[in-house]
Amino acid sequence: DGGITQSPKYLFRKEGQNVTLSCEQNLNHDAMYWYRQDPGQGLRLIYYSQIVNDFQKGDIAEGYSVSREKKESFPLTVTSAQKNPTAFYLCASTVDFGGRTTDTQYFGPGTRLTVL
Amino acid sequence: AQSVAQPEDQVNVAEGNPLTVKCTYSVSGNPYLFWYVQYPNRGLQFLLKYITGDNLVKGSYGFEAEFNKSQTSFHLKKPSALVSDSALYFCAVRAVTGGFKTIFGAGTRLFVKA
Numbered sequence: 001d002g003g004i005t006q007s008p009k010y011l012f013r014k015e016g017q018n019v020t021l022s023c024e025q026n027l028n029h030d031a032m033y034w035y036r037q038d039p040g041q042g043l044r045l046i047y048y049s050q051i052v053n054d055f056q057k058g059d060i061a062e063g064y065s066v067s068r069e070k071k072e073s074f075p076l077t078v079t080s081a082q083k084n085p086t087a088f089y090l091c092a093s094t095v096d097f098g099g100r101t102t103d104t105q106y107f108g109p110g111t112r113l114t115v116l
Numbered sequence: 117a118q119s120v121a122q123p124e125d126q127v128n129v130a131e132g133n134p135l136t137v138k139c140t141y142s143v144s145g146n147p148y149l150f151w152y153v154q155y156p157n158r159g160l161q162f163l164l165k166y167i168t169g170d171n172l173v174k175g176s177y178g179f180e181a182e183f184n185k186s187q188t189s190f191h192l193k194k195p196s197a198l199v200s201d202s203a204l205y206f207c208a209v210r211a212v213t214g215g216f217k218t219i220f221g222a223g224t225r226l227f228v229k230a
Binding site for chain 1: 120125148150152157158159160161162165206210216217218220221222223
C-alpha cells in the first residue's frame with residue numbers, strides 16, 4: 001500500500017532534550033510538509049520541502065529543524081529551543097510543489113509529542 | 117492575505133438528518149478549496165476539492181460541497197448523516213496564483229447522534 005508513515009505514534013520528552021520524528025512516504029511525491037496541530041487552532045506549517053536537499057521555513061519554524069536527504073524521508077527534530085512542544089505533529093506530501101494539477105495533501109497518522 | 121473561517125466549533129445533528137458544515141474564505145484571485153476529515157488520533161483524510169468547473173463538488177462517503185463565489189463560501193453537506201460521520205472537519209484554501217501555501221481552518225467537530 002502506498003502512503004505516509006510516521007513514527008513513533010506517541011513520544012515523551014524531558015525538558016531540554018531534542019527528539020526526532022520520522023516521516024516516510026512511498027508515494028513518489030516531490031513535496032513534503034510538517035504541520036503542528038493544537039486544539040482549536042487548525043494546522044500550522046512548520047517546514048516544507050519542495051524537492052530533495054531543499055527545505056524552507058513555514059510559519060512556526062523556531063525551535064524545529066528538518067532534513068531532506070532522500071525523496072521519501074523528511075524527519076523533523078524538535079529542539080530544546082522550542083518553548084511549548086507538546087502537540088500533535090502531522091507530516092504530509094503532495095505530488096509536486098505549488099502544482100496546478102493537484103494540491104491534494106496526503107497525511108500520515110501523526111505523532112503525539114508530550115513534554116514531561 | 118489568505119484566510120479560512122469555520123464559524124462553528126461544533127455541529128450536532130441526528131442520524132438521518134441532513135448536515136452542513138460551514139466554511140468561508142478570503143484569497144486573492146481564484147481559489148483551490150478543500151475539505152479534509154480527521155478521526156481521533158489520526159491524520160487528515162481528503163474528502164473533496166474544488167478547482168474549477170461545476171460549483172457542486174461530490175466527494176467521498178456521500179459528502180458534497182458547494183462553491184459560492186459571491187459569498188466566498190464552500191460549505192460541506194451530506195443529505196443523510198451517519199453516526200460514523202462524527203469527526204473533525206477541516207476546510208482549506210490555496211490561491212491558484214501567487215503562492216503555494218494551503219491555509220487550514222480551525223476545524224469543526226461534527227457529532228451525529230443515533
